[in-house]
Amino acid sequence: MPENINFMKDRIAVISGASSGIGRSVACRLAEQGVRLVLNARTEEKLIEAAQETRNIAGANNIRTVCGDISEEQVTVLCIDECYKAWQKKPDIFIANAGRGLPGTVVTSNPDEWDDLIDINIKGLMYQMRNIARTMMEAANGHDFVQNPMDIVVIGSTIGRNVSPFNSVYGATKFAAHGLTEALRRPLGPLGIRVTLIAPGLVGTTFQRSAGYSASWFEEYSKEVGPILKPDDIARVISFLLSLPGNINLDNISIRPTRQAYP
Numbered sequence: 001m002p003e004n005i006n007f008m009k010d011r012i013a014v015i016s017g018a019s020s021g022i023g024r025s026v027a028c029r030l031a032e033q034g035v036r037l038v039l040n041a042r043t044e045e046k047l048i049e050a051a052q053e054t055r056n057i058a059g060a061n062n063i064r065t066v067c068g069d070i071s072e073e074q075v076t077v078l079c080i081d082e083c084y085k086a087w088q089k090k091p092d093i094f095i096a097n098a099g100r101g102l103p104g105t106v107v108t109s110n111p112d113e114w115d116d117l118i119d120i121n122i123k124g125l126m127y128q129m130r131n132i133a134r135t136m137m138e139a140a141n142g143h144d145f146v147q148n149p150m151d152i153v154v155i156g157s158t159i160g161r162n163v164s165p166f167n168s169v170y171g172a173t174k175f176a177a178h179g180l181t182e183a184l185r186r187p188l189g190p191l192g193i194r195v196t197l198i199a200p201g202l203v204g205t206t207f208q209r210s211a212g213y214s215a216s217w218f219e220e221y222s223k224e225v226g227p228i229l230k231p232d233d234i235a236r237v238i239s240f241l242l243s244l245p246g247n248i249n250l251d252n253i254s255i256r257p258t259r260q261a262y263p
Contacts (some may be wrong), residue, residue, distance in 0.1 A: 153238055
């Protein structure tokens with residue numbers, strides 16, 4: 001195979017949770033590589049800002065948005081449909097990034113927030129997986145997956161692999177996300193569709209503040225294990241794995257700050 005093939009050429013990506021943090025950084029990285037993007041988030045103002053940033057990189061014709069709560073199945077359907085409406089082609093990259101956190105354990109966390117946590121982190125992820133998997137499976141027949149890769153990337157967490165004594169309810173939703181990702185890989189891999197789990201450790205984003213984590217705890221822990229990761233650190237890894245030939249699948253990637261030994 002020629003080494004100068006551009007495996008990002010003419011690709012289309014949907015990114016959920018694209019208005020901030022990892023999702024926004026991934027959007028900027030992919031925009032730099034010429035990928036056409038449909039960005040999703042549920043906060044319209046932030047989504048507009050992210051869209052403008054990526055349009056400044058990739059041009060107005062290469063960016064579309066779908067504002068809506070990804071825990072509702074129809075929102076994923078609208079994102080996929082928007083790709084076809086804009087460019088007469090279905091997406092071959094899907095970044096399932098949307099999610100929320102919740103401090104505390106089963107005993108100490110706020111049960112009034114459990115439904116929303118589960119709706120976004122588990123049910124919403126299942127809706128994303130279900131609809132993009134069906135879309136890609138339809139396209140897989142006769143598809144040259146080596147030169148034209150298809151990718152589903154799920155953002156998990158290191159505490160989806162290591163039980164956190166302080167953050168276990170959120171961690172349990174990420175354990176579920178990890179299991180769902182592996183389950184999705186079983187039928188899709190043989191069809192030439194790559195499924196990748198990204199499990200970041202401590203990343204400095206607005207995630208912690210919006211979820212209600214203690215600012216002083218986060219600051220102290222960041223000093224203890226830092227320098228901590230930036231969203232673009234994760235985006236760089238995702239950009240790399242997407243740019244590989246379609247017969248290479250980096251299926252499970254854990255990314256930690258070097259000094260973060262646990263979780």
